[in-house]
Amino acid sequence: MNRMRWVFSYLSSLISGFIFRFNFEEKVDWSKRYIICANHTSNLDITAMILLVKRNYVFFGKEELLDNFITGIYFRTIDIPVKRESKISAFRAFKKAGEKLKDGKTIVIFPEGMISEHYPPVLQPFKNGPFRLAIEQGVQILPVTICNNWNLMWDDGKRYGTSPGICDICVHAPIDTANLTAEDADDLKNKVYEIIANQLEVQQQRKQ
Template sequence: MTILLRRIYSIWCLLCFLIPFLCLYPFFWLAYYRRAYTTIGYLNKIWAWCFLRGSGLPFKVHYHFRPSPKAVYVLCSNHNSYLDIILMGLIAPPRHAFVGKHSLTKVPLFGRMFAKLHIPVKRESKTAAYKALLKMRAAAQAGRSIIIFPEGGIRVHELDRLAPFKDGAFKLAIDLQIPVIPIAFPFNWKVLPDDQRFLPRYHRLEAVVLPPIPTKGCTEEDLETIKQRTYDAIYQALKAYYPDLKYCAPSNGRNSVVLRK
């Protein structure tokens, strides 16, 4: 696809993203004031489907496990594109809360809604990260599944490796004894890479929803084990698409990187 065609396609995709959002915006706020989080989840799904259908992007989910709409989970995936957020909203149980970077709150219209409905976090501040963890705990106790990208942001722009995971998602899961669901997105980065140009390419999209990793009976001593099991599950799912995918192993409980194939 030439640059000109990609620019035209990017404008079309932007319209497919913005028009449904603006149409649904009053309903998001109405649902928020009524604390109707299930309704908010379904509005997210409608918004995501409108974007995918309008942009013509085929999307298939490979379910090795189907999350129950009534259960609470911590959902973790690799994070290589902003499309991950849209597709996570489709896969997650309707009652859910995203954990995302604080800068999203500065986006016009969307930012204010994100700050109210979800959990922004300033990752560079330990105090802010701890407060976000408390908000995650409160949301999960209120029956909302937590969606978090454990790489701590988009660390890998082209999917040649899976970056090490941070601890927050797994601390929460162990603390509340709720299962972790690993999810792999192999192609999102091919459609919308994080290169600051917003020039999407046409490519099929897929998601692999893997069996949950239980935390019942686990303690903080099991954190590294749960984190490693989640990492390995996502890594193996992605490796089926990318045989040369590099592996980044946490060393001595830290997020230092050891690469291997």
């Protein structure tokens, strides 16, 4: 199903005029499991992650994606939906995510938990869950900065339209969690937030 998702995403983005350009701080060892944490400003972000990952993976995302015909197929089968307002739903979803990691899968998550309502978008505070899970499972965090997708299509494109172009994605060096404890989760969260925030600032300075 992930192969089918890749083919559909590649062809649809190519036809629509979106080209995804990945910049790697270092080569990613795709034989390892990761929790991939990326900022979220556009529906194009999902396509970016699909094209990035080179191993079996699942998305962790909002329950509303069940209502979409395409994403609904995946979130009813391999992906993990979560009701954002429900602590019980979040607990069950992260428990399932832990099981997926134990099965050897990578988890893709947008730790902001939402697309910013501000335009231009502002990086929102990160949720704690992904970072606690990474420490519990001893899995590396792979931070990803999605630099300019919002310029081409903010959110679903309904309010400001869409514009074909190059989507720049920065894949940072993985962060090891092997020697961390539950008490380090906040520091890990802040570290990933700063990495992404700093890259977004660099991107903005290049545009000026």
